[in-house]
Amino acid sequence: MAIESHVLTVVDVIEETADAHSIVFDVPDELRETFAYTAGQFLTVAVPSDQTGLAARCYSLSSAPHSGRHQITVKRTVDGYASNWICDNLRAGDTLRMLPPSGIFTPKSLDVDLLLFGGGSGITPVISIARTALEKGSRKVVLFYANRDEQSVIFRSELAALSSAHPDRFVVVHWLESVQGLPSTEQLTAFAAYFTDYTAFVCGPAPYMKAVTDSLKALGFPRDRRHQEKFVSLGGNPFGDVEEMSAAAATLAEADDHDDSDDEAPSAVTGPITVEVELDGEHYSFDDWQGDKPLLEFLEEKGVDAPFSCRAGQCSACACLVLEGEVTMKHNEILEAEDLSEGIRLVCQSMPASEKLRITYNG
Numbered sequence: 265m266a267i268e269s270h271v272l273t274v275v276d277v278i279e280e281t282a283d284a285h286s287i288v289f290d291v292p293d294e295l296r297e298t299f300a301y302t303a304g305q306f307l308t309v310a311v312p313s314d315q316t317g318l319a320a321r322c323y324s325l326s327s328a329p330h331s332g333r334h335q336i337t338v339k340r341t342v343d344g345y346a347s348n349w350i351c352d353n354l355r356a357g358d359t360l361r362m363l364p365p366s367g368i369f370t371p372k373s374l375d376v377d378l379l380l381f382g383g384g385s386g387i388t389p390v391i392s393i394a395r396t397a398l399e400k401g402s403r404k405v406v407l408f409y410a411n412r413d414e415q416s417v418i419f420r421s422e423l424a425a426l427s428s429a430h431p432d433r434f435v436v437v438h439w440l441e442s443v444q445g446l447p448s449t450e451q452l453t454a455f456a457a458y459f460t461d462y463t464a465f466v467c468g469p470a471p472y473m474k475a476v477t478d479s480l481k482a483l484g485f486p487r488d489r490r491h492q493e494k495f496v497s498l499g500g501n502p503f504g505d506v507e508e509m510s511a512a513a514a515t516l517a518e519a520d521d522h523d524d525s526d527d528e529a530p531s532a533v534t535g536p537i538t539v540e541v542e543l544d545g546e547h548y549s550f551d552d553w554q555g556d557k558p559l560l561e562f563l564e565e566k567g568v569d570a571p572f573s574c575r576a577g578q579c580s581a582c583a584c585l586v587l588e589g590e591v592t593m594k595h596n597e598i599l600e601a602e603d604l605s606e607g608i609r610l611v612c613q614s615m616p617a618s619e620k621l622r623i624t625y626n627g
């Protein structure tokens with residue numbers, strides 16, 4: 265089963281830097297509710313492809329929800345397919361198919377001090393959070409923003425404007441690799457040490473994210489004040505209605521499934537399994553999950569409007585907290601060991617490992 269996709273029209277394309285474009289979409293009134301979003305969430309777009317029908321890619325919204333705008337910002341990936349297609353082809357008046365906003369890289373409260381780390385295109389969800397917190401929240405926002413050089417700084421003037429508008433609440437520290445080299449864990453730790461009671465959000469290239477996360481851990485930031493978003497390309501097709509993915513893409517997705525040594529062993533528990541779910545204030549209870557399909561598919565069959573995006577264990581849109589019982593995940597590219605130890609699981613990949621399961625999406 266696939267979530268309903270929608271075709272939106274591009275109303276503007278902004279060349280932010282030589283290799284990053286912002287794309288603004290028109291959301292008609294009848295889709296406003298469907299496309300309502302929270303700062304830090306992403307859209308999943310279907311980039312047309314001669315080879316596979318489409319390439320599904322996630323792009324964070326760089327606009328702030330209160331602006332009424334739906335803007336993504338795409339940076340070219342060297343030898344990448346979708347990012348270059350978007351930057352080369354999309355113009356005002358064009359259309360693109362996409363799934364509604366999704367994702368959990370979002371502040372639970374805007375009335376806490378925020379410590380934001382952005383690296384390169386990782387600024388995209390981070391600036392949405394900053395814009396929103398400054399407009400709708402009341403506390404301080406500190407942004408550490410790392411880039412290769414001055415020319416690659418996306419949103420330079422917007423950040424300067426936000427800084428002037430909120431001089432007592434917003435501080436931006438630009439770090440340029442061309443001037444200072446890559447920020448080391450020690451340097452990041454020395455910086456973050458001033459903000460140990462803030463809530464951190466981290467998004468950028470993998471080595472940068474690791475250095476930031478290591479420093480936050482070293483400073484004792486608890487897990488619930490340390491959030492990260494990984495930018496990876498989806499291997500699967502959450503749109504679901506393309507008749508044939510190419511053999512190449514299908515093989516790739518399959519190879520992904522087998523290559524990840526962290527994947528858990530398949531479940532030995534068979535049904536019927538009792539499942540209790542808490543979602544958006546509703547409680548659901550079933551006693552006939554046979555364990556023959558992932559939990560997400562079972563819940564969808566039961567008419568539960570469970571969240572998801574990639575359906576491939578590559579984003580965290582379907583993450584839940586297991587309160588009782590256990591599942592095994594067929595594939596996981598996104599949750600860290602700490603997430604797992606806290607009981608967080610990806611519902612799209614979950615198979616039963618106990619005869620009773622109780623989960624919540626409100627964790």
Ligand SMILES: Cc1cc2nc3c(=O)[nH]c(=O)nc-3n(C[C@H](O)[C@H](O)[C@H](O)COP(=O)(O)OP(=O)(O)OC[C@H]3O[C@@H](n4cnc5c(N)ncnc54)[C@H](O)[C@@H]3O)c2cc1C
Nearest residue numbers: 313321322323324338339344345346347385388495496497
């Ligand atoms: C939650 C989330 C948010 C994100 N937000 C952003 C963001 O705000 N900004 C941003 O820039 N990036 C973002 N990303 C990353 C983005 O989704 C892509 O991973 C990135 O743009 C690179 O995609 P690419 O196709 O250009 O590169 P690659 O994925 O590296 O392209 C190579 C892949 O494309 C396939 N391919 C090659 N040719 C074709 C073809 N003709 N047809 C089909 N497939 C082909 C290849 O098999 C290979 O798998 C985000 C990712 C996630 C998960």
